[in-house]
Amino acid sequence: MHIPNGFIDGPVSAGAGVIAVAGVAVGLRGARRELDERTAPLAGLVAAFVFAVQMLNFPVAGGTSGHLLGGTLAAILVGPYTGVLCVAVVLLMQGLFFADGGLTALGLNITIMGVVTVVVGYGLYRLTLGLLPARHSSVPIAAFVGALVSVPAAACVFTLFYAIGGTTDVSIGKVAGAMIGVHVLIGIGEAIITAATVSSVLAVRPDLVHGARGLARPLELRSAGETR
Amino acid sequence: MTRVRTRTLLIAGAVLALILAGFVSYYASQSPDGLEKVSADKGIDAKEQDHQLKDGPLADYNVKGVHNERLSGGLAGVIGVAATLVVGTGVFRLVRRRPSDAAPARPAHDAVDSGSGG
Known part of the structure; x- marks a missing residue:
């Protein structure tokens, strides 16, 4: 969903740039509380993993493909503030070195694929988790729901930016319909990858999954005194 | 459940990311993505x-001058993963400790950051 140069006009791209800078600033501030000696390298790995999986376009209907956006995944694994930063780092690398995503559209891309996916995806993850039993087995279900909706949500925000500052004159209804339609399908892929990845980390190191903190662990043998 | 060490997890994750970007990416769908398709x-x-x-050495996930498609794309993927890992880890290490006290750290006790409620 990387927006190239020229889709959205200068003023709106600049406006999105301001939103992106604010989002990254909030991320930097909040990430301090999420990151410690152990989780900082994990967050770097999450960024690299998102970069790798974004290269893996999977086919959806009618000669169209999609790829992971990764905001929900990163937020669940390392925290929402750090999650925004992970996606921003990935988009920066892609824009600067791989000519993927226009440089004048970088603010748009960080806003849509970083901020929106994290806010919607992680928000919905938390909401869903709150409705399910407070145990680890609920985490992949909530991750699936959050990731699923985050992608069409990003498509909606793209459409919104297009409506305000699109450089071409295409009816907004058509853009919205086509964008949301295809991104609902891509969202299913996002949801599967997100749930599977979160489950894998949860299986081996539940303590490292930010979004699973405070949930009941599966029963395990412990020495006396460890009641935390 | 088997509990792996943090180090093991990090290495396994990095290797997986390198394999995905360096090898599996060759088999990814070549169709336009959702936005590209709708736009066209x-x-x-x-x-x-x-x-x-667009004429950069890694533009479009290919290494300039490497003509074997599989090698060129795979190499670009590996470089991208490695660079993202380095930059990301660097940023997150900096964020973790405030730039103002980046001086040699005292023995870390992982204490909860008390007081600075800003």
Whole structure:
């Protein structure tokens, strides 16, 4: 969903740039509380993993493909503030070195694929988790729901930016319909990858999954005194 | 459940990311992604401009000068993963400890940051 140069006009791209800078600033501030000696390298790995999986376009209907956006995944694994930063780092690398995503559209891309996916995806993850039993087995279900909706949500925000500052004159209804339609399908892929990845980390190191903190662990043998 | 060490997890994750970007990416769908497809179908891309760095050495996930498609794309993926890992880890290490006290750290006790409620 990387927006190239020229889709959205200068003023709106600049406006999105301001939103992106604010989002990254909030991320930097909040990430301090999420990151410690152990989780900082994990967050770097999450960024690299998102970069790798974004290269893996999977086919959806009618000669169209999609790829992971990764905001929900990163937020669940390392925290929402750090999650925004992970996606921003990935988009920066892609824009600067791989000519993927226009440089004048970088603010748009960080806003849509970083901020929106994290806010919607992680928000919905938390909401869903709150409705399910407070145990680890609920985490992949909530991750699936959050990731699923985050992608069409990003498509909606793209459409919104297009409506305000699109450089071409295409009816907004058509853009919205086509964008949301295809991104609902891509969202299913996002949801599967997100749930599977979160489950894998949860299986081996539940303590490292930010979004699973405070949930009941599966029963395990412990020495006396460890009641935390 | 088997509990692996943090180090093991990090190494396994990095290796997996390198394999995905360096090898599996060759088999990824070549079809346009959702935005590209919709843009072309509806004409949103009529005023698209070239990327500023379209002639860069890694543009479009290919290493310039490497003509074998599989090798070129795989190498670009490996470079991208490695660079993202380095930059990301660097940023997150800096964020973790405030730039003002980046001086040699005292023995870390992982204490909860008390007081600074800002």
